[in-house]
Amino acid sequence: MPQSQSRREVEVKLYTPDLAVVRRALLAAGAQRVKPRVFERNQRYDRADGGLAARGIVLRLRQDETAKLTYKAGARMRRGIVSRFEAEVEVSDFDTMHVILQRLGYEVTLVYEKYRSTYALGGAEIVLDELPYGNFTEIEGDATTIERLIAELGLGGARRMGGSYADIFLSVKASLGLAARDCSFAAFAGVAVDLSRVI
Numbered sequence: 001m002p003q004s005q006s007r008r009e010v011e012v013k014l015y016t017p018d019l020a021v022v023r024r025a026l027l028a029a030g031a032q033r034v035k036p037r038v039f040e041r042n043q044r045y046d047r048a049d050g051g052l053a054a055r056g057i058v059l060r061l062r063q064d065e066t067a068k069l070t071y072k073a074g075a076r077m078r079r080g081i082v083s084r085f086e087a088e089v090e091v092s093d094f095d096t097m098h099v100i101l102q103r104l105g106y107e108v109t110l111v112y113e114k115y116r117s118t119y120a121l122g123g124a125e126i127v128l129d130e131l132p133y134g135n136f137t138e139i140e141g142d143a144t145t146i147e148r149l150i151a152e153l154g155l156g157g158a159r160r161m162g163g164s165y166a167d168i169f170l171s172v173k174a175s176l177g178l179a180a181r182d183c184s185f186a187a188f189a190g191v192a193v194d195l196s197r198v199i
Contacts, residue, residue, distance in 0.1 A: 009072065009086035011140040012150070014158040015195055019128045019135045023117075025153040031121035040064045040114050043098070044166055045106040058164070059106065064116070067094035080160025081143050110166055112183035124149055131165060132188035133172045134195050159196075171199040 016022050045059040046052045052059055058072040068090050075084040091097045098108075115130040124141030126149070137155065139146050150156055161168060169183040175198035180187035 007085055007087055008083060009140065010081060010083045010142055010146070011138055012081045012146050013161040014137045014139070014150070014155055015134065015161055016128075016137045016155065016158050017135050019130065019137070022128060022137050022153065022155070025155075026119050026121060026126060029121055029152055031119040031126065033117070034120050034125070035065075035116075035118035037115055037117045038064045040116055042112050042114070042165075043108050044110040044112075045101050046109045047105055048107065050109075053109075058166075059101075061091075061094065061097055061101065063094045067091045067097060069097055077162050078143075080162055081146055082162065083143075110169070110182060112165055112169060113185055114165070122149055122152070129165075131169075132183055132185045133169065133193040136161065136165075168195075168199060175199065 041063045043061045045061065056073060056075060058070070060070045060072075062068045062070065068088055070086065070088040072084055072086045075082055077083075113132065117128045119126045119128075122141075122145060124139055124145050126140075127138045129136045129138060137158070139149050141149070150158075163171070165183070172178070172193060172195070173180070173183075176191065176193070178187065178191070
C-alpha cells in the first residue's frame with residue numbers, strides 16, 4: 001500500500017450464494033476483472049494465551065500468487081460496514097515468514113482456504129469469495145461508494161455479515177458439531193451448509 005493511502009480498511013461482506021448472478025451484474029455494470037480466480041491459504045496467528053484475539057487483533061499470513069503478512073485491529077461496524085486499521089506487506093517467502101512468527105512466540109490458531117476473484121468498479125474493489133461453507137461478495141471502498149454499489153449491483157437484499165470469515169467458520173463449526181480445527185475444503189467435503197439456518 002503506498003504511503004499516501006490511508007491504512008483504514010472499509011468494507012462490507014455480503015452473503016451471496018449464487019456468485020454467477022453477482023458476476024453477471026458486475027460485468028453488466030462495466031466492472032473490470034483485476035485478478036482471475038485464485039486459491040488462497042490463510043493462516044491466523046496468536047500467542048498461546050489468545051492475547052491478540054482478546055484485543056480484537058488479527059495477525060494473518062496469506063499465500064496466493066504472492067505471500068502477504070497482515071495486521072488488523074480496531075474494528076468498528078455501522079450498517080454492516082466494517083472499518084478498521086489494516087497494515088499489510090508482501091513477503092518473499094511464506095514458509096520463512098511462518099518460521100519467524102513461530103520464533104517470535106506466535107502459533108497458528110486457524111487455517112482457512114478460499115477461492116477469490118477480484119474486480120474493480122466505481123472506485124471500489126469487489127471480490128467474489130468461495131469458502132468451504134458458502135459464497136460471499138466483499139466490497140471495499142468508502143461507505144458512500146459501498147452503499148451505491150450495493151444498490152447498483154442489486155445486492156440490497158443480501159445479508160450483511162459483520163464477522164470475519166474465521167468468525168463465521170467458528171459459528172458454523174459449533175452449529176454443525178464439526179471437529180476440524182481448520183476451515184478447509186477437505187474438512188467440508190460432503191457437508192451441506194445453509195448459513196441462514198446455522199448463524
